[in-house]
Amino acid sequence: MFLSVFDVFKIGIGPSSSHTMGPMTAARRFLDELATSDWPRAANARPAAITASLHGSLAFTGIGHGSGRAVILGLCGQDPKTVDPDAMDGLIAQAEASGTVHPPGHPTYRFRPAVDLVFDKKNPLPGHPNGLQFAAFDGDGQLLLRRAYFSIGGGSVVSAEELAALKQTSPADADVPYPFAHASDMLAMAAASGLSIAAMKRANEEASTSRLALDRGIDEVWGVMNACIDRGIAQDGILPGGLKVRRRARSIHAQLEPQWQRNEITPLMANDWLSLYAMAVNEENAGGGRVVTAPTNGAAGVIPAVMRYFMKFNAAASPQTVRDYLLTAAAIGGIIKHNASISGAEVGCQGEVGSASAMAAAGLCAIMGGTPEQVENAAEIALEHHLGMTCDPVAGLVQIPCIERNAFGAVKAVTAASLALKGDGTHHVHLDACIETMRQTGLDMSEKYKETSLAGLAVNVVAC
Known part of the structure; x- marks a missing residue:
């Protein structure tokens, strides 16, 4: 499929x-x-x-x-x-x-x-x-x-x-020009065709839709993502659900924006803006606002945060840059979903924020000029360092630890892309092996740690 x-x-x-x-x-x-x-x-x-x-x-x-x-x-x-x-x-x-x-x-x-x-x-x-x-x-x-x-x-x-x-079908069976089901297939097809991952993904999409419709659809997705960041920054108050979690994006932005206007460089600037954007999205999500699955709502902040961060610090970013970023991210997300899972109820948060971080790392690496091998390496680095992450939302709400966890996922994505770009794409642990490890880890993980709120922070925070 x-x-x-x-x-x-x-x-x-x-x-x-x-x-x-x-x-x-x-x-x-x-x-x-x-x-x-x-x-x-x-x-x-x-x-x-x-x-x-x-x-x-x-x-x-x-x-x-x-x-x-x-x-x-x-x-x-x-x-x-x-x-x-x-x-x-x-x-x-x-x-x-x-x-x-x-x-x-x-x-x-x-x-x-x-x-x-x-x-x-x-x-x-x-x-x-x-x-x-x-x-x-x-x-x-x-x-x-x-x-x-x-x-x-x-x-x-x-x-x-x-x-x-x-369970019986595979992307390799699809009637598209580049039917990659695994990262190894994707790299082999990229080498044979000379195309980027985004270009192959675009060709697959255009097998069933026009270029105009595809670009309009991607632009609409990014428009909703970007607007979600803006709404999250503008909102204040307490999130619903009873935990009385206060929105923080607006106050963080109020501290960062004057520094930006003064051209004041601080050692934490990149992390601060990344975290702001990710938390703004997930505070909106927790409040029941309009969001985009990326690849899930619980992980919705990572991918838009990394793109908005890139646009903040790179004036050359264009609509085509955004399209290539999202197409690359979607290619990685599709491989993960087919071979493992993006569901916290199946594999824990490694499948949600971990997948989102891998997708964002791949997309960022791609738009910064990375080769397909470097893009695959970036995705693997990000996913590897989320392996084993549980999903234990306090009070069953998508607030603690989900909101801050998106900020960390975004930071890890940028770090992974940076490390991959400094290398030549060769590495010991390949993305397919990492995805399979995530799948096996999810199978071994107790149900208590897979979006049931029966263990972990969901129990101990309440007990305290």
């Missing part, structure tokens, strides 16, 4: 791609199937009521991640890319008060969130730790349709059948 740049970078809302965007998308998919005649039912059978249940990691941290709210919004017909964040509370309140949802093009369905939406911590669905199940009943309470979906990371949602098919 070919993973497009727009499969990696999806516009949506916070705080979680797998736990917020995924459930909303799954609910919409169930509605779409209800509206068709592709499922068996009696001629006079009409859906009148809907129930939903969340399983595995979605059940354990769904409340903190807004998964239940997302299901309600999805059953109201809302989509992560187009939903108005300012209208969400009103839609949810209406559903809770009426005990119904009325999505466009559908009849009114009975759906009482307090009764019909279950966080089932005891019965995980086989196949993936992020499982959802929806059911529709007629007016007499007879079951008409039941469907399971899985939120597999980065906002992607698949059915049980699609999940099984994914």
Whole structure:
């Protein structure tokens, strides 16, 4: 299966791609199937009521991640890319008060969130730790349709059948000019073609879309990323969820901007701006704002922060620079997702911030003139030094340690790109080996450390 740049970078809302965007998308998919005649039912059978249940990691941290709210919004017909964040509370309140949802093009369905939406911590669905199940009943309470979906990371949602098919397919089977499934394939194709990684990724995208549409889509993605940084810097106050975490991006910017205006150089300047941009994005994400999966919401700050940092310190950056950066990052992200995972519920935060850091390092190395071998080296360095990182969000919220962790991921990405550019691309540990190590580490990692908030900081911070 070919993973497009727009499969990696999806516009949506916070705080979680797998736990917020995924459930909303799954609910919409169930509605779409209800509206068709592709499922068996009696001629006079009409859906009148809907129930939903969340399983595995979605059940354990769904409340903190807004998964239940997302299901309600999805059953109201809302989509992560187009939903108005300012209208969400009103839609949810209406559903809770009426005990119904009325999505466009559908009849009114009975759906009482307090009764019909279950966080089932005891019965995980086989196949993936992020499982959802929806059911529709007629007016007499007879079951008409039941469907399971899985939120597999980065906002992607698949059915049980699609999940099984994914495990049998490979990017190497895709009908594109450069079907690389592994980093070794990517480097071999780059050497044979003389093209950069970004150019190969572009050629693959243009096999099914026009150059104009591709560039417009990438520009839209960057526009949302960039605007998210600006909103995060402008906002102040306490983040929702009960931890009383204060936004810090605005106050950090207030300290940095006067130094910049005075041309005052400090030893910490690069790290400060990187951290500011990353934290601004993830504070917006934690507040439920508009973000881009990069490759997930929990890791959404790393990739935009590194690009914005480059633009801050390099006046020659252009729209094409941004496109090459994101295309390169998406190429690396696709390899990681195919061969391991970008889901914290599957492999811990090494798959989220670790993957984002590798993608950003690759992109930065590429736009600074790195060869494909140096780009692969940059991605490996960044990922290697996130191996074993757990996902243990305090109170199930995408705040602690997630916000600061994005800042560190951005700093590591720049460091990795710098180290790679100082070498010639030869190194002992190759990206494919590092990705496989991450996959194996995720399998060995206790479920307590994979987005369940059952161990680590999630337990010890509360205990203190």
